[in-house]
Amino acid sequence: GAVxxxxxxxxxxxxxxSVKIECRSLDFQATTMFWYRQFPKQSLMLMATSNExxxxxxxxxxEKDKFLINHASLTLSTLTVTxxxxxxxxxxxxxxxxxxxxxxxxxFGSGTQxxxx
Amino acid sequence: EDKVVQSPLSLVVxxxxxxxxxxxxxxxxxRSLLWYKQEKKAPTFLFMLTSSGIEKKxxxxxxxxxKKELFSILNITATQTGDSAVYLCAVGFSSGTYKYIFxxxxxxxxxx
Numbered sequence: 001g002a003v004x005x006x007x008x009x010x011x012x013x014x015x016x017x018s019v020k021i022e023c024r025s026l027d028f029q030a031t032t033m034f035w036y037r038q039f040p041k042q043s044l045m046l047m048a049t050s051n052e053x054x055x056x057x058x059x060x061x062x063e064k065d066k067f068l069i070n071h072a073s074l075t076l077s078t079l080t081v082t083x084x085x086x087x088x089x090x091x092x093x094x095x096x097x098x099x100x101x102x103x104x105x106x107x108f109g110s111g112t113q114x115x116x117x
Numbered sequence: 118e119d120k121v122v123q124s125p126l127s128l129v130v131x132x133x134x135x136x137x138x139x140x141x142x143x144x145x146x147x148r149s150l151l152w153y154k155q156e157k158k159a160p161t162f163l164f165m166l167t168s169s170g171i172e173k174k175x176x177x178x179x180x181x182x183x184k185k186e187l188f189s190i191l192n193i194t195a196t197q198t199g200d201s202a203v204y205l206c207a208v209g210f211s212s213g214t215y216k217y218i219f220x221x222x223x224x225x226x227x228x229x
Contacts, residue, residue: 032214034217036219042221043205043220043221043222046216046217049216051214057216095217103165104149104209105151105162105165106162106209107162108153108160108161110158111159
């Protein structure tokens with residue numbers, strides 16, 4: 001099946017620093033990628049829809065200036081958590097949609113565990 | 118408000134049992150419903166459903182969608198300990214953009 005690579009797997013940073021997370025579709029082109037956040041024992045919460053070559057669409061309540069998304073190519077989307085604070089600590093996971101004729105699949109990266117000290 | 122609700126939230130069964138997981142939704146411009154299994158990190162894809170009444174099957178797992186009643190079920194027969202996981206239901210819909218929201222998940226534990 002299609003593979004989505006997410007990097008890094010985990011990161012620990014000091015409060016006030018910025019962290020960049022990369023999401024790559026390895027064997028297909030993804031015009032649309034999605035960023036989710038997951039708290040322990042909870043489901044995935046959609047943060048934003050990342051569109052190649054255009055601005056991301058953010059969900060209500062998600063700060064655009066805090067979570068910067070860039071989708072510069074058909075295989076790469078990045079999420080930058082700016083001026084991270086302890087409350088930003090969470091599991092972030094990306095996904096990419098693959099279109100196959102009349103069907104679609106949503107593949108996930110392995111996620112990034114962010115801990116802000 | 119667009120939402121996806123799964124039930125039960127958790128379930129404990131014994132090996133060999135059959136389980137049925139439920140997913141109901143309320144969204145504008147429904148496009149698709151997807152089932153995933155999440156064991157540790159990345160959810161793994163199980164099924165995608167777009168049409169009512171057509172069962173999708175893969176081994177001991179099967180799923181069906183009812184677009185009139187706005188729900189889907191995921192069945193697992195002859196459960197094994199390896200089926201222990203969180204099962205997530207996602208609904209794809211168009212609201213400005215075509216996106217997916219997830220339900221709360223059902224945590225399944227299969228005892229030997």
